[in-house]
Amino acid sequence: MIHLLTTGGTIASTPGTSGRNVAGALPAEALLDAIDAGLDAGPAVHTESLLQKPSNAINGEDLCRIAERCETRLADPSTDGIVITHGTDTLEDTAWFLQQVLGDCPRPVVVTGSQRALHERGSDAPRNLVDALRVAAATGSRGQGVLVVFDEAIHSASLVRKISSYRLTGFGSPGYGPVGHIDGTILRYPLNARIPTPIPRGPTLPRVDIVPAAAGSACPIDALRGDGAQGLIIDALGRGQVPPDWVPTIARAHAAGCPVAITSSTGSGPVAEVYEYPGSLERVIAAGAVGADALSARQARLLLMLVLSTPEGAADWRARFATAAGWSTV
Numbered sequence: 464m465i466h467l468l469t470t471g472g473t474i475a476s477t478p479g480t481s482g483r484n485v486a487g488a489l490p491a492e493a494l495l496d497a498i499d500a501g502l503d504a505g506p507a508v509h510t511e512s513l514l515q516k517p518s519n520a521i522n523g524e525d526l527c528r529i530a531e532r533c534e535t536r537l538a539d540p541s542t543d544g545i546v547i548t549h550g551t552d553t554l555e556d557t558a559w560f561l562q563q564v565l566g567d568c569p570r571p572v573v574v575t576g577s578q579r580a581l582h583e584r585g586s587d588a589p590r591n592l593v594d595a596l597r598v599a600a601a602t603g604s605r606g607q608g609v610l611v612v613f614d615e616a617i618h619s620a621s622l623v624r625k626i627s628s629y630r631l632t633g634f635g636s637p638g639y640g641p642v643g644h645i646d647g648t649i650l651r652y653p654l655n656a657r658i659p660t661p662i663p664r665g666p667t668l669p670r671v672d673i674v675p676a677a678a679g680s681a682c683p684i685d686a687l688r689g690d691g692a693q694g695l696i697i698d699a700l701g702r703g704q705v706p707p708d709w710v711p712t713i714a715r716a717h718a719a720g721c722p723v724a725i726t727s728s729t730g731s732g733p734v735a736e737v738y739e740y741p742g743s744l745e746r747v748i749a750a751g752a753v754g755a756d757a758l759s760a761r762q763a764r765l766l767l768m769l770v771l772s773t774p775e776g777a778a779d780w781r782a783r784f785a786t787a788a789g790w791s792t793v
């Protein structure tokens with residue numbers, strides 16, 4: 464039995480009164496009805512409508528609810544796999560979060576969505592959902608961690624990012640490529656994903672904000688801390704550089720006990736201490752920040768939220784964050 468958990472997004476959209484889409488209105492049963500013909504003799508499916516939201520509205524509480532539903536379903540031996548439908552705007556965030564808490568997934572957990580709603584011409588919703596159910600039911604998908612299925616490709620949740628705001632090839636794994644492909648009813652897995660070790664999570668997730676760096680821009684870190692941010696991700700330039708006058712502000716945050724991590728805003732490739740000059744990553748790390756390897760800012764944010772959500776994690780955040788961020792290196 465495959466458990467279909469729906470959370471909203473364009474894949475569950477209905478037409479609104481103005482002609483635009485209302486994301487998330489369709490319940491799970493209606494989604495399944497719409498693709499029944501495409502499933503042929505596919506797996507038996509049990510449905511659950513958990514959320515009906517556009518994905519820009521998914522918050523930390525929702526992430527914990529989705530994770531909890533996965534854990535509960537996976538504890539039931541009748542569940543062979545889980546498919547989660549989700550809006551594409553933050554699909555990679557939820558998939559990444561689940562990857563950090565669920566581990567290698569001996570029974571597959573697959574996330575999908577669509578760029579066009581079911582009622583729109585050429586909708587990718589039926590294809591993506593049928594493919595996701597097929598991937599969740601396949602023995603070859605076991606132990607590969609959380610997977611994202613989109614446009615006949617299978618991505619690791621550790622690597623996937625939304626790469627187009629509208630094209631049906633909405634997702635990619637920049638620098639790596641998909642871990643598998645869906646060729647009709649045949650699944651091909653040319654690569655095995657390396658799976659990070661699960662991270663314990665507390666009952667609530669603390670607030671961590673993302674600060675984009677740009678040449679000559681002002682550093683809002685003091686204001687964000689004053690407003691209640693408990694950790695910060697600086698989405699930095701290139702290998703991890705920030706404007707030179709940001710460094711004292713980062714040192715102030717460090718002295719006040721606020722974790723600061725550095726990602727590269729380039730979209731592909733890790734941060735690295737390859738320069739020494741004012742504002743270089745080497746100076747930023749000397750001021751107390753930690754590098755986030757090749758994680759996106761959104762991945763780093765969720766990782767830091769998870770690490771800080773338990774007292775043990777908060778006490779040891781630097782080592783735990785760095786280890787988890789570097790999961791893909793050997």
Ligand SMILES: NC(=O)C[C@H](N)C(=O)O
Binds near residue numbers: 474550552579
């Ligand atoms: N294609 C989509 O699902 C986008 C939509 N705005 C969402 O993320 O909910």
